[in-house]
Amino acid sequence: MKFSVLTLFPEMYSTFCGTSIVKHAIERGITEIECINIRDFSNNKFRHIDDTPYGGGAGMLMQVEPIDKAIASVRQENSYVVLMSPKAKPYKQADARRLMNKEHIVIICGHYEGLDYRAEELIDEKISIGDYVLSGGEVASMVVMDSIIRLQKGVIRDESLDEESFDNALLEYPQFTKPAEYKGRRVPEILLGGNHAKIRLWRKKMALYETLKYRKDLLRGRKFSEEEIRLLHQLKKELEEGKDPLYTYEV
Numbered sequence: 209m210k211f212s213v214l215t216l217f218p219e220m221y222s223t224f225c226g227t228s229i230v231k232h233a234i235e236r237g238i239t240e241i242e243c244i245n246i247r248d249f250s251n252n253k254f255r256h257i258d259d260t261p262y263g264g265g266a267g268m269l270m271q272v273e274p275i276d277k278a279i280a281s282v283r284q285e286n287s288y289v290v291l292m293s294p295k296a297k298p299y300k301q302a303d304a305r306r307l308m309n310k311e312h313i314v315i316i317c318g319h320y321e322g323l324d325y326r327a328e329e330l331i332d333e334k335i336s337i338g339d340y341v342l343s344g345g346e347v348a349s350m351v352v353m354d355s356i357i358r359l360q361k362g363v364i365r366d367e368s369l370d371e372e373s374f375d376n377a378l379l380e381y382p383q384f385t386k387p388a389e390y391k392g393r394r395v396p397e398i399l400l401g402g403n404h405a406k407i408r409l410w411r412k413k414m415a416l417y418e419t420l421k422y423r424k425d426l427l428r429g430r431k432f433s434e435e436e437i438r439l440l441h442q443l444k445k446e447l448e449e450g451k452d453p454l455y456t457y458e459v
């Protein structure tokens with residue numbers, strides 16, 4: 209799939225495109241990222257692309273013409289145009305899954321106090337990465353591209369994606385690597401043995417526990433399997449008995 213990023217700061221993308229998973233996806237031809245400088249479509253010799261708002265008020269607005277022209281310069285038949293903006297519902301993993309199937313995503317990075325409203329009418333969707341205001345859409349666009357690129361086939365192992373937080377509405381269980389003991393803190397015994405059925409249940413229990421601790425809201429309205437209900441009861445018992453669920457597992 210291809211991304212065309214319309215930005216005032218194309219240089220911000222060189223590290224993003226040249227590092228780690230995104231770099232590999234580009235090298236293997238799974239993803240293409242082109243960065244277009246919106247200033248190239250300015251209608252004046254100063255390369256300005258912003259102006260003061262009609263009706264008064266603080267700040268400057270990005271003008272519609274350079275944005276319209278920049279979009280036209282990259283638009284294909286299958287293009288899906290998004291605007292990075294704090295004025296939208298916060299982005300979720302489900303949005304990454306929905307957008308991963310688009311062939312061409314054009315991302316407009318907003319700046320200043322926003323865009324001329326007529327530019328907003330040129331887009332298919334606005335995306336916010338959270339309820340806070342960034343100085344521009346660039347960092348947000350990298351968040352969105354990263355989340356989509358790593359879902360593309362062949363970028364990372366399918367099994368890694370299967371167990372991830374959010375997709376099944378539970379946070380990921382705790383993971384450990386060598387050494388088995390560090391400053392007296394042991395890796396839970398259950399992970400050192402080879403009983404995969406028990407390990408799977410322990411991980412499910414811990415995923416429920418992590419979600420209860422940090423993101424109870426994700427559990428609201430969720431349908432629990434019989435196994436999950438049993439694990440929740442077990443968790444409750446362990447906590448009531450003052451045990452640390454990390455180190456406890458009873459069948």
Ligand code: ADE
Pocket residue numbers: 292293294318335336337338339340341342343344345348
């Ligand atoms: N531009 C400024 N703030 C933003 C946000 N929270 N998400 C996306 N784009 C933005």
